[in-house]
Amino acid sequence: MRSPDLLRHAWAVAAKDLLVEFRSRTGILSAAVFVVLVLMVFNFGRDPTAVSNVVLVPSILWVTFTFAAILALNRAFQLELENQALDGLLLAPIGRGSIYLGKLVANLLFVATVEVIGVPLVALFFNVEVWSHIGPLGGIIALATIGFVAIGTLFSAMTVRTRFAELLLPAVLLPFMILPLAWATLATTSVFAGRPLSEMAGWLKMLAGYDIVFVVLSLLLFPATVNE
Amino acid sequence: MLRAEGLTHSFGAVRALDDVSFSVQPGQTLAVFGPNGAGKTTLLKVLAGLIQPQRGNARVEGGRRAIGWIGHQPQLYAQLTVRENLRFWASLYDVSPPGDLLTRLGLDEHADRPVRALSRGLVQRVAIARALVHDPTVLLLDEPFTGLDRVAAEALRRLLGDVMKQGGASVLVTHNVEEGTELATDVAFMRAGRFVHFAPRAGRGPEQVAEEYRRAIA
Numbered sequence: 001m002r003s004p005d006l007l008r009h010a011w012a013v014a015a016k017d018l019l020v021e022f023r024s025r026t027g028i029l030s031a032a033v034f035v036v037l038v039l040m041v042f043n044f045g046r047d048p049t050a051v052s053n054v055v056l057v058p059s060i061l062w063v064t065f066t067f068a069a070i071l072a073l074n075r076a077f078q079l080e081l082e083n084q085a086l087d088g089l090l091l092a093p094i095g096r097g098s099i100y101l102g103k104l105v106a107n108l109l110f111v112a113t114v115e116v117i118g119v120p121l122v123a124l125f126f127n128v129e130v131w132s133h134i135g136p137l138g139g140i141i142a143l144a145t146i147g148f149v150a151i152g153t154l155f156s157a158m159t160v161r162t163r164f165a166e167l168l169l170p171a172v173l174l175p176f177m178i179l180p181l182a183w184a185t186l187a188t189t190s191v192f193a194g195r196p197l198s199e200m201a202g203w204l205k206m207l208a209g210y211d212i213v214f215v216v217l218s219l220l221l222f223p224a225t226v227n228e
Numbered sequence: 229m230l231r232a233e234g235l236t237h238s239f240g241a242v243r244a245l246d247d248v249s250f251s252v253q254p255g256q257t258l259a260v261f262g263p264n265g266a267g268k269t270t271l272l273k274v275l276a277g278l279i280q281p282q283r284g285n286a287r288v289e290g291g292r293r294a295i296g297w298i299g300h301q302p303q304l305y306a307q308l309t310v311r312e313n314l315r316f317w318a319s320l321y322d323v324s325p326p327g328d329l330l331t332r333l334g335l336d337e338h339a340d341r342p343v344r345a346l347s348r349g350l351v352q353r354v355a356i357a358r359a360l361v362h363d364p365t366v367l368l369l370d371e372p373f374t375g376l377d378r379v380a381a382e383a384l385r386r387l388l389g390d391v392m393k394q395g396g397a398s399v400l401v402t403h404n405v406e407e408g409t410e411l412a413t414d415v416a417f418m419r420a421g422r423f424v425h426f427a428p429r430a431g432r433g434p435e436q437v438a439e440e441y442r443r444a445i446a
Contacts, residue, residue: 009320012316012320016305016308016316019308020305020307020308023307023308023342082305083301083302083303083304083305083306084299084303085304087278087297087299087301087303088303088317088358089320090277091276091277091278091292091295091297092292092317092320092321093291093292094320
């Protein structure tokens with residue numbers, strides 16, 4: 001399969017997923033409501049005198065994004081089971097990699113939308129300065145999100161045909177998310193504390209390495225997960 | 229055009245296919261009849277490359293690009309319109325949907341309605357359009373008449389006839405001996421993963437085939 005074909009078919013799959021989501025809006029609405037509720041609960045439940053926001057907020061931010069992403073990943077392949085559309089995709093003369101990349105792009109855009117909603121709410125609820133750090137913060141969020149959505153998209157395909165897919169996905173995915181989440185949380189803490197970028201370069205390099213390893217691995221393993 | 233050699237496949241202890249071999253030439257329609265669990269759908273999935281057989285191999289001239297599949301499920305996205313569905317599936321084959329396909333299936337007035345708003349009969353017609361969107365030469369049909377109204381069944385017969393006239397081939401699996409026999413040039417009976425009968429239809433009518441089928445699977 002030539003690269004232009006791979007990318008064109010991947011975009012067709014991604015555009016279709018986004019159009020379906022745009023029509024139903026169920027996934028994005030439930031994830032957005034979830035983000036608002038979690039941030040509100042954390043906001044009212046915290047004691048501002050006990051822990052400073054700079055220390056607390058990065059953890060809250062990443063816990064919220066993690067579970068919102070799992071909501072998105074759970075629905076990624078459910079859509080294909082409806083009317084057995086997955087068989088149609090597998091029957092089409094496109095590389096399995098196109099299907100994976102298309103799903104990855106759609107999931108990334110979905111999770112990015114949730115994150116775009118979440119970041120201003122964090123600034124609002126927790127009174128932290130976000131806008132002056134938006135460049136580095138955006139970079140950290142992008143690097144961490146690519147990694148766990150890449151592996152999450154693979155696991156979503158693996159678990160979707162099992163009886164307890166919605167329970168199984170977090171159970172297999174969360175252990176793989178520990179490292180990127182820890183690195184992202186540490187880097188975000190550095191950003192909010194106003195430390196120099198050089199201090200978080202190590203975390204960013206590790207996040208980038210994680211992304212490369214898991215995007216490539218997932219691309220290689222995906223065909224085996226969808227073949228019967 | 230389509231050749232299967234020694235296809236064998238099991239799901240756990242259940243032998244779904246047991247050393248199945250046959251070939252289908254251009255212009256032929258093989259109708260495979262069998263009771264539930266005989267292995268008919270597994271056979272089609274192996275021919276389509278959706279299941280890798282544990283033994284044997286299946287070869288379709290032209291590969292996946294040549295195959296059109298009509299199955300139990302329509303393989304459509306309920307939130308998308310008929311036109312959007314066809315455009316999506318066509319894009320995976322790097323073609324545009326044929327302009328007259330919707331007309332031939334009586335779907336013109338429904339083209340911009342979401343699939344979820346259509347009746348079961350209309351959804352089946354869209355599924356047929358989806359299967360034919362890339363002008364396939366080998367059709368794999370799994371109970372294609374299920375849920376079709378009279379008009380759609382007639383349209384399907386006509387479209388299948390067109391594909392055969394253009395040198396295509398098809399394999400049709402069904403319980404319905406009458407409808408299957410009408411379309412078939414060759415007939416096979418399947419039981420417990422094996423072909424227990426495989427022969428040209430040779431002028432046999434649906435009643436005769438049905439009688440032979442009853443005796444063969446008894």
